[in-house]
Amino acid sequence: MTEEKKPNRLIHESSPYLLQHAYNPVDWYPWGEQALQRAKAENKPIIVSIGYAACHWCHVMEHQSFEHEKVAQVMNEHFVCVKVDREERPDVDAVYMDALHAMGLQGGWPLNMFLNSDAKPFYGGTYFQPQQWVNLLINIADVYKKNREELDNSAEQFAAHLNRSELEKYGLSKSNFHIREEDLRLIGYNLSTKFDKEKGGIGQAPKFPMPTDYLFLLRYYSHTNDQSILSQVNLTLREMAYGGIYDQVGGGFARYSVDAEWLVPHFEKMLYDNGQLVSLYSEAYQLTKDPLYKDVVYETVAFVERELMRAGGGFYSSLDADSEGEEGRFYTFTKEELQDILQDEEPLFSKYYHATAAGNFEHGRNILHRRISNEKFAQENQLELEVLEEMVKGWKDKLMAVRANRIRPGTDDKILCSWNALMLKGLADAYYAFENKHFLELAVDSANFILDNMTHGEKLFHNYKEGKATIDGFLDDYALLIRALTRLYEITFDEQWLQRAKALTDYTLEHFFDEKENMFFFTDNSSEKLIARKKEVMDNVIPSSNSVMASNLHFLGLYFNEERYQQLSDEMLSRMTDLIIKEPSFLSNWASLYFHKLTPTAEVAIVGEEAAETRAEVSAFYLPNILFAGTTGKSNLPLLQDRTAINNKTTIYVCYNKTCQLPVQTAAEALKQLKDRAQQPTSKFPSL
Template sequence: MPNRLARATSPYLQQHAENPVDWWEWSDEALAVAQELDRPILLSVGYAACHWCHVMAHESFEDAATAAYMNDHYINIKVDREERPDIDAVYMKATTAMTGQGGWPMTCVLTPTGEPFFAGTYFPPEPRQGTPAFTQVLQALAEAWRDRRDEVLTISNDVLEHLRQNTDSVGGPLGSDQLDDAVAELAKQYDAEAGGFGTSPKFPPSMVLEFLLRNAARTGSEQALGMVAGSCEAMARGGMYDQLSGGFARYSVDRFWRVPHFEKMLYDNALLLRVYLHWWRQTGSPLAERIARETARFMLDELRTPEGGFASALDADSDGHEGTFYVWNPNQLMRLLGADDGAWAAQLLGVTGPGTFERGFSTLQLRVDPDDAERWERVRTTLLAARAERTRPARDDKVVASWNGLAITALAEASVLLDEPDFADAAVAAAQLLVDVHLADGFARTSRDGVAGANSAVLEDHGAVAEAFIAVLGITGEAVWLDQARQLLDRVVEHFTDPDGGFFDTADDAETLVVRPKDASDNAYPSGASAAVAALLSFAAITGGHGYRAAAESGIASAANIATQVPRFAGWTLAAAEAVVAGPLEIAVVGPRKDRTALHRAALRLASPGAVVIAGDVGLAIPLFEQRDLVDGHPAAYVCEGFVCRRPVTDPDELVSAFGTPTG
């Protein structure tokens, strides 16, 4: 019989609906049953595109004997980390504190009231490389709960005390000296040979790259721009990037970006679209422009849902193996392309006899541009057609508010800079879905098939979606989007602010967990605090609202110690601080839509950190447009910086020459 997860809206939870484990969703009822039966809670956290989550499910949760033991001794709760990042944050902090590392699947054992006393990640079905079997862990912990209760409670109290410690000590503002010091610190960790930072596995450092681009724009630093160029080129030319249809995988398992973990996440591609767009804007790199266009097309082609939002992810697996959809061997190329084109493609794409991946297969790399563009297009088209016949990876079509916010912001900007109107249409449609579905009754973090989920939005959702609404205002000139952003940011200030500085990740009227999570460090995507800071800064620039600016500066200060000590985990905060140092520029492009396009594009081509650009008709009912009119009948750009406004400019070339000389 299906368990309770058959009624879940999460694709990840539904993947476990046929397990023999008697799963619960996280709920007051589940905790109440645990207390009534005096059983510990087995908490399993993962997400739909997680490869090792699938492995552990097949090995343990689908095994009847293992499931029977779990059902007899535990209350078993399954959580989708993408639906409940607040629960994930609390217990991931416990996991890293207890084991020194984290990741998914995350496996925690809790007291019936939710305090953790054991934590780990993946456990195999039999002992392996020093890791005990999952059944051994289950039996040992059940016995400890039964026979050594005092010892267990002592551990849980110690862990809870650690979780309650606020690690975000408020520092000072991040000025130009601190920002330049962060660049120097990043340079020490930069891999000059392979691009990126640190060693394997390597994750795309999207937020750090945005910071470095802004720093280079402000200071002219060749060092900062060089780290961006080296990293972006290496990622785009390696197996991390889908050389046939665009889109980035989650991370590279090796230092040189050859072999990825093949899942494709919306947030990675949204953030990287913006990075490559800005890299092109600052350098004119043809590679940057191509990757930006292809990444945006991938998002529209592969991740758009029928309702107009963007799905969370594509799975890594198909046909029972990771990467099957994406990898090739020389025989396949020869059979499809013929001997000449097959050999040429194999050499061009790094497909070898032994293989660069597994089972004699290779990922596709494009380390140099093809010497024959027409031939490459013919080969690419043939390979795409053949790949389309393969079993496609599953898609997690859950719409996550914050990740859609990141996508909307990137697509809105790209629509103007790349002259792609359908990018704008997609951005507006996704924003409208968020209004119509996610914000129809409170603020739901997720939706699926046009139906809002039951879980409330957290801080990152408020920040990323507010910034997205501001981006849509910027390209449509419709004041309603500023009103939508205001409602979200007012809630941030009123319900998420920590009196001691910065922001909590959950609202003061949200569900109470064992601790209220607060973490200003960026991980795979911007933290709630840094997402809120970015939106607050832009909103303050448009409205002149000093309270919003003060809230943003408080958020930056709350992450100052992280930003100065470990800047790799504070890229979005550092990028926001660059905007503070730069002003940011406030640019109102005034005029009819059909006449203002060139001026609007010129304004967005300015690389000034965090510049806020709004284009709209005369009389747009927002503060930035007050008393702003055409100049001699022509559209005009009004530019202000640091409470000082310049004379309006009507010539796009004059705007560029006055405020920067981008080459994109």
């Protein structure tokens, strides 16, 4: 008879990642004052182990080390052990990941850091094999007892490094006030030098979808008409949609591809990727009208709604990569399985999706992928396009029915404000592109869920689960929600969304803004104080919270005629300009803001009974540097004040830099004004 496992302190947490460790023999604490006080009282070092629910190597280290009594015994005897979900506490993760980089080590998860009793780091690493881990524990425990002063001195040096300003670290302490055509082109050129021109994407394996890179490139193309840029965007979006990184059966994207061909994914599916990729493919469709992009948007939204949407509202965070002890088992098929499911149609299916008897993945399994368009495949196989498309739909239905009976990958069912905001914006962008009312309903429901369950006054919470929101919002929660609500206003002309975006912006200026550097801290000034208060300035898979806030200030400054917003946005961008030009792949959302300030942004006010329909006519065309305001009656919004429906007919006012064109009453006339003006870039700042 086996001894029943006893839970540790993590059993009371809401994070699925922490709950995964709740029956480890390790005496885990969640992050908090209790663990720090014990470390001081017992004069012990602290282990902070950081990961997330969909992290494969986090699971491996748990199984190999944290589940074993002997390993746990060493950890419990010599250390105070703290488990952190990086998705719940990105502030803690950012501090200690920065510390790891300062130690000259490469970052990743699991992140295992050793701290003194003041929570200051002196050593760290990522994944450790079991014996390597135990040896390290014993050595650190011994050194901590015998050479504590030396470790404390080292920890003080790392703490001092962590408190260096990000702007100082990247040499951004000086403003560079210029917005120039030649610099925008240099940004585009420098980004283009990193293109993989064979398989799309930027750089080589592993390849991550980087939505902000391609959103910038779409804007760059719209301004320069550089066909090589559009070709690279189309190559990348097509190869991702054809590849194994995209779930060919059920829709939605995995987090990244381990190879350069987008074939073999790391099978975890994250809400933040899929929300942003819905935005990207929707925008690309507006420009190209490629039906593949439309299919990707509709299938990805269907996946999110089916597998990540909570019954009472809100979207879950992620799906694990593993099921039944194997990575990707839920999504892959053997040739024999396909023959049983598809019978006579299997040979054509396998030709379409490149399935073989040997398989292209582990255990003879196949990652389904495509290489050519439906039009070309139909032609090569002497099929009518409509017949092929109907067959593909039938194949997907049959395989989805089989997958419905498989053991599903684990779901991380916590709800994060920032990631939900990315999905909200994706849904709003999908409606903007396709006018599908279901997308609009999902977007409005999502906004209402966040504002009803994750706010207290103008203050946001980062997380929600089982009726509780417990962690103060971070800057990315505010920034991404402000951006999403602004977009929701544009597709509904319901001013409550815009007013809420402004109120949240004013809250960030009061509680997050650093007037010395004209940038925002990542944490609220009323929240828990860590050993360092960080600022996030570099764009990654998710755009940096400061770049999003700078863009928010730009657009809300136009909506509300707020000179302060505009000035702050300009100053934030000016700090970053030189680095944007040199390293655009790390600052592509900043680069998009550079584009918006160069051209400049068109302000389109629509007044009259058909305001929504007129907006839809105009936005059917690809116009990336535009904002819409509209009303069927009167409005106090500055962009709509003193604007009327002339002769009771819906009227459109196109304005730039507080200067308006003549009012017009058809979408075609407004589009002509917009296209004529778009060919006349102006420099906002003088060259210094």
